[in-house]
Amino acid sequence: MVVTxxxxxxxxxxxxxxGFLLSAWALIDAVxxxxxxxxxxxxxxxPFWVGIVAAGTLFGYLSIPQVNVFGFLVGFGLPVLIGLIAVLPGAIYLADVKPEVIRYTPRSPGSGSSGPTGRW
Incomplete structure (x- = not known):
């Protein structure tokens, strides 16, 4: 029982x-x-998306159970339900908002793939 x-x-x-890393990735991209x-x-x-995703990232971090250096449980994070809900803003941003925002993000002149005769 202890091993399980x-x-x-x-x-x-x-x-x-x-979940926290997913939210952090979404926050970095949103910024x-x-x-x-x-x-x-x-x-x-x-500001709306950065605020929502930042709050989700904060709560996602706080919901991670705490482990010390030796791998023993030190303390529990926030309740499991809050940890699950905290992932939603980052997931929504990455799945719905990011693809649309990328379409309207101007590209720098040097970015993209270019071939021997110029841009593809």
């Missing part, structure tokens, strides 16, 4: 860490996109 509980605990730690791209894509505003 330990395995379940580490599965939770890994899943919540993955680096220009504000006018959000408005052009009709996806609210940049």
């Amino acid at each position: 509980g330990l395995i379940q605990y580490y599965v939770f730690v890994v899943l919540f860490a993955i 680096r996109r220009p504000a006018r791209s959000y408005v052009s894509a009709e996806k609210r505003t940049k």
Whole structure:
């Protein structure tokens, strides 16, 4: 029984860490996109998405169970339901908002793939 509980605990730690990393990725992407791209894509505003995703990232981080250096449980994070809900803003941003915002993000002149005769 102890081994099963330990395995379940580490599965939770890994899943919540993955959720936090997903939210952090969404937050970094939301910050680096220009504000006018959000408005052009009709996806609210940049401060709205940065705020929502930042809150989800914060709660995602706080929901990770705490483990010390030796791998022992030190404390539990926020309740599991809050940890699951915290992933939603980042997932929604990455699945729905990011593809549309990318379409309206201006590209720098040197970016993209270019062949021997110029841009493809």
